[in-house]
Amino acid sequence: MAAMPPLPLLPDEPAVTPPDDAAGHRERLRGRLLAGGGDALLDHELIEYLLTLTLPRIDTKPIAKALLREFGGIGGLLTADAAALTRVKGISDRSAAAIKIAHAITIRMLKAEVAERPVLANWQALLDYLRADMAHHAIERFRVLHLNTRNMLIRDEVMSEGSIDQAAVHVREVIRRAIDLGSAAIILVHNHPSGDPSPSRADIAITRTIADAGAAMGIVVHDHIIMGINGHVSLKAQGLI
Structure with a gap:
């Protein structure tokens, strides 16, 4: 039987093949996240897993580490503008949008907590x-x-x-x-x-x-x-x- 042809790449997805055990590694990350929450993953693992949602065919660990180095940690990464994000090798518009939506959700949740009570009593x-x-x-x-x-x-x-x-x-x-x-x-x-x-x-x-x-x-x-x-x-x- 002839081998199935590879799936086509998305328009802005880098043409890089993940390691053979990438699926297993991502499964382990997912299992740790679901079992232990965000604290079960290191900073680069959180970003790595987020990027797998937009870059499913490549190894996202090096990209995650590069992002954290470039922007000085998660705080700087999440607040970076989209143009700065896409200057990092491997980051597409789709990946930049995923990072920005993660930041937007965080900000909206924190703002909701501020709005629930008088500000001076909720400092x-x-x-x-x-x-x-x-x-x-x-x-x-x-x-x-x-x-x-x-x-x-x-x-x-x-x-x-x-x-x-x-x-x-x-x-x-x-x-x-x-x-x-x-x-x-x-x-x-x-x-x-x-x-x-x-x-x-x-x-x-x-x-x-x-x-x-x-x-x-x-x-x-x-x-x-x-x-x-x-x-x-x-x-x-x-x-x-």
Whole structure:
């Protein structure tokens, strides 16, 4: 009997054949994942298995390890933009989309936890959400969390994105948006791509300016949180506002 011809490759799938035991290896990964959850797999194994869903015909372990090296770990990998992902050898648009959907699901779950309770009584959930969404970004991003009179989150908006070391923040726009939304209070947030969350003089100055402008309109600035790979800083906790 003639051998069956190989299945055609998908349009953007690399033409690489997996090792003979690839199916068995993936089965073992799947078994460990289902039996023990995510903690049963190493970081590269989690990414490796995710990639098998879009690259079923090749060995994804080297690609997973290359991704983690390139982006400095899972956090940096998940927050990387699609264009950066596809510059890594072996990553197609399909694979980049799988990585981005994994990140989107994580962020949506964490945000839902923040929205369930008053933010000030759910502070750790807020920090977890902000860390997952912002800490690893290569571009500085400034966002405002809008709260109602019960300190429930009513809107979470990115106000500006800056260069690698600064984001343009316009006080009038921040306050005008809070008035439009009927916000009773706001929390300012931005990230430091350098990884060091220590506030600069400019960070402190803009925070105080927004706080003063908000107070004149009956809008409280609860805090300004700076996120970085190496942790976070609360200007409120530091006594800076």
